Amino acid sequence: MTSRVLEASGGVKQVICISWGTKYGAPFINRLFAMVKRNITPPFTFTCFTDSRVGxxxxxxxxxxxxxxxxxxVNxxxxxxxxxxWSQTLGSLKGPVLFLDLDLVIVSSLDEFFEIGDADDIVMAKNQTTPLERLGQTSLFRFPVGKLLPLLEKFRADPQGVADTYRxxxxxxxxxxxxxxxxxPRRWVLHFRQDCRWPFPLNYFLAPRLPKDARVVIFPRGLHPQHAIEGRYGEKGLVTTPLQHVLSVFDKKQRRKKAPFRYLRHYIRPTPWVADHWRE
Incomplete structure (x- = not known):
């Protein structure tokens, strides 16, 4: 039976993403499309709003x-x-769309993201970093095209003021x-650092885990899927053995001003399951 969400989009699951500048580009967009295609039941569309279609x-x-x-x-x-x-129109799309960030990893079916709630609902992934706050995560969320226009108008009127207030x-x-x-549901969209990597000292012995009920894993704040595959904690992290990393806690330059315990927690072993899913 077709859900109310899909009825509003003609039975088509509409997935969207956005790309600007050179930080991500075609490799990330193509991987995301491939992951969607492997983990969704047709019919579906995948639309990228972008300033470059090269590659x-x-x-x-x-x-x-x-x-x-x-x-x-700024700041x-x-x-x-x-x-x-949040515009009134998004190309030729009508009805509910599921937005996905370019640097997330899809590990299971997306179908049920189109079955929860009503077509007019705004449904977000739960933000895991502030459990006491009713805060959504825009790495993955569903909304009907045009419904967020009041937010765009408020932001357009005072962009710096809005950003300073809400961050x-x-x-x-x-x-x-x-x-x-x-x-x-909370366990559908997991946070790699919080839900997958092991706490100290297990992070030195065990590769980050993939919980069985996960559907999507997000990678906020500078730790991207490729870093997880290689076993380095973000862009500035080094690929080292566990022993090398432990010993380097005495090197203030390599710690980059991190407190010793925080530095020890910021170690991950290479994560093969990310490579299994994050591919074309």
């Missing part, structure tokens, strides 16, 4: 970035260019979305 898989539907004529806020951690997706775009969406937000 993209021809099966990907491409649309220009929606216009956003504002000066982007904030929020990914505010995502506000483009993260996901907090702005969580607290101001028309009609409020609901959440996907």
């Amino acid at each position: 993209l898989n021809p099966e990907i539907l491409c649309e220009d970035l929606p216009p956003l004529d504002v000066v982007m806020p 904030t951690r929020g990914i505010w260019p995502k506000a483009r997706l 993260y775009e996901q907090r702005f969406v969580s607290r101001n979305a028309p009609g409020g937000v609901s959440f996907f």
